Amino acid sequence: MDSITANNGIIHFNKTGYPAINQHIKQHNFSKIFILVDSNTHECCLPYFLSNLEHANNIEVIEIEAGEIHKTIDTCVGVWNSLSELDGDRKSLLINIGGGVVTDLGGFVASTFKRGIAYINIPTSLLAMVDASVGGKTGVDLGTLKNQIGVISTPDMVLIDTKFLDTLPPEQMRSGLAEMLKHGLISNETYWNKFTNFSELTLKDLDALIYESVLIKKAVVDADPFENGLRKTLNFGHTLGHAIESYFLSNTHKTDLLHGEAIAIGMVLALYISEKLVGFPQQKTQSIKTLLRKYYGKVEFEDSDYKPILELLKYDKKNSHGNINFVLLEDIGKTKIDCLVEESLIIEAFQFYLE
Structure with a gap:
C-alpha cells in the first residue's frame, strides 16, 4: 500500500514504514530517542518494533499504566519528569507505541515538552490506526471528561503495521x-x-x-x-x-x-x-x-x-x-x-x- 501524506507528516503501512523510520532517525541525528509504551505494549509490541530498528542504541523506554483511566495530566507530569531526568532536550525524539491513550497522551507530551519536540506514532490498536493516526489531535481527559485538554499537533510520521493487531483481544x-x-x-x-x-x-x-x-x-x-x-x-x-x-x-x-x-x-x-x-x-x-x-x-x-x-x-x-x-x-x-x-x-x- 502506498504511503499517505497527511498534514505535514506521512503515514506508512506495514513493512514499508520501518526503512522510513530508520532513514528519518539517521537524517535528523536526534540527541536522544525515547519510546513511550504502556504496560501492555511494552511486553507485546516493543520487542518486535525494536527488532526492526537499526539505531537501537541511546534509547530510553518510558512506561505508563494501560487504560483510559490513566489518560490524565498526572500521567503527563510523570512522563515530562522522566524526559527531564533522562536529559531530554529540544532535539529529542519521542516514539509512541500503543493505542489511542498512548498516542494521544504521547503526542501531547511531545508537543509541550520544551515547547515541542519531534514525535512519531506507532498505533497498535485498530481504533488508534483508523482514528488517532490522522488529524493531529492530542490530549488527555479531565477527570472522566473525554479529551478536554490538548492541542492539534502533527507527528513527523505514523506507522500503521497490522501485525500488531495479532496482540489485540476481540473486544x-x-x-x-x-x-x-x-x-x-x-x-x-x-x-x-x-x-x-x-x-x-x-x-x-x-x-x-x-x-x-x-x-x-x-x-x-x-x-x-x-x-x-x-x-x-x-x-x-x-x-x-x-x-x-x-x-x-x-x-x-x-x-x-x-x-x-x-x-x-x-x-x-x-x-x-x-x-x-x-x-x-x-x-x-x-x-x-x-x-x-x-x-x-x-x-x-x-x-x-x-x-x-x-x-x-x-x-x-x-x-x-x-x-x-x-x-x-x-x-x-x-x-x-x-x-x-x-x-x-x-x-x-x-x-x-x-x-
Whole structure:
C-alpha cells in the first residue's frame, strides 16, 4: 500500500514504514530517542518494533499504566519528569507505541515538552490506526471528561503495521471497528456495505478497509484541519457516545465501556434522532441498529441514568454559545452539523435503543 501524506507528516503501512523510520532517525541525528509504551505494549509490541530498528542504541523506554483511566495530566507530569531526568532536550525524539491513550497522551507530551519536540506514532490498536493516526489531535481527559485538554499537533510520521493487531483481544478489535463503521456512515454507502459480513473478511480485506478508513478521515481533516465545519462530522455518534463513556467510567455500579462500545450506542441514538429531525430513512435506521446490535450486543440503561448522561453533554467539545450541537445524518454519506436536539427526543432515542 502506498504511503499517505497527511498534514505535514506521512503515514506508512506495514513493512514499508520501518526503512522510513530508520532513514528519518539517521537524517535528523536526534540527541536522544525515547519510546513511550504502556504496560501492555511494552511486553507485546516493543520487542518486535525494536527488532526492526537499526539505531537501537541511546534509547530510553518510558512506561505508563494501560487504560483510559490513566489518560490524565498526572500521567503527563510523570512522563515530562522522566524526559527531564533522562536529559531530554529540544532535539529529542519521542516514539509512541500503543493505542489511542498512548498516542494521544504521547503526542501531547511531545508537543509541550520544551515547547515541542519531534514525535512519531506507532498505533497498535485498530481504533488508534483508523482514528488517532490522522488529524493531529492530542490530549488527555479531565477527570472522566473525554479529551478536554490538548492541542492539534502533527507527528513527523505514523506507522500503521497490522501485525500488531495479532496482540489485540476481540473486544478491542470491535472497539476499533466502531470508528470504521462511523466512517462508512458519514462518507458513503459503498464503504458501509463492506461491513455487513465483517466476520467473513480476510486479513487482506481488513488491511484494505483500514487504508480506506484512513483516506476517508484524511480527506475530512485536510478540508477542515481545525474543526470549524466539516471535521465536526467525524464526531457522529460521539456527542452522546462520549457522555455515556464518561458516565460509565465515573459510576462504580456500571461496567466500564470501551470507546467503540460507547460510540456504537451513540450512533444508534444519533440515527434515531436523525430520522425524527432530518429525515434519515427509517428502514436504514432499523437495519443499522440490527447490525450494531449483532456486533456489540445491548447495554442496559435505567431511567435514573438519563439525567446524569444529559448533564455530561454540556462538556462536549462541539458546543458553542451554550448550545449542545449534534451531528446528524440525512442519509448515509449526507451529514448535517450543529443540530439542536430536545432532551425529550434524546430520551426517546434511548428507549428506541433498548427495544
